[in-house]
Amino acid sequence: GGGHGEEKGPAQPDPILGGPALRTLSSLCRLGQRDASLFSLGGTELLRGFHRALHGFEEHLSGEVDRMAFVDAVSSFASASPDAIDLVLDDPVLRDGWLAVTVAQPKLKSVVLHSVAGVIDPATETDSCGDTMMNANIPSDQIALRLYRTLGDVNGKDTTELVLGAAKSPLVETRLGAYELLRAVAMRGIGAQVLLSHEGFYDFLLQREKETTKEGKEAKFDIVKAVMQSNAKALLADNIVNAMRKFLDQGPHHIESVPWELATE
Known part of the structure; x- marks a missing residue:
């Protein structure tokens, strides 16, 4: 600022446009997932x-719905390129x-967990012809682990501890968000090693009786499958491989x- 007087502070987002504008931002960021050059620091x-x-937008968020739109926008932006x-x-x-x-409502917590999972493992999408579109920006192991660890840092906890806590929630939507991130x-391979080095993760993974929903059982199954298909398996x-x-x-x-014994007469 050279003190010319005509410089304006950051424009306040119109409260009516806030949510829709964030959603538009998210959609534009997703284009970067198709073409990483859009969001490289190079010439743009x-x-x-x-x-x-x-x-x-962050300065003017009010309420959970705004925050969910913001989470979607930031995670979409984060997915756009390594930069x-x-x-x-x-x-x-x-x-x-x-x-x-830490103080989020269950729905928001689930949205955050799903959003982090979506950056670490971007979903493949299909175009209008039904062809699979490959993501231009699948983060490196280093970036993926940095994001995972940052989730814990922001919340003042070890990340796996935090996510396992969510995975044991009585609320299915919170559990599903946690399962998706763990998967x-x-x-x-490096991620599977981080998870398995956490005391309690292995037992949690193979314990079936705590998860009662169809979606939850299938999601936990997918975590085990992911570990077994990763290069950490070697x-x-x-005994761990055999159990899995x-x-x-x-x-x-x-x-x-x-096992139970019939009571004899």
């Missing part, structure tokens, strides 16, 4: 412009606005039979 101001716009995710993770305002879940992390002890293989062979809906 687009990246910085979106970054500034997100800051503008974009670095900008977000280096920025306390966007980072905390996206990842803080996304477990797909990467590093695991035989047995779990997969039994399928997601297996019910352990409890």
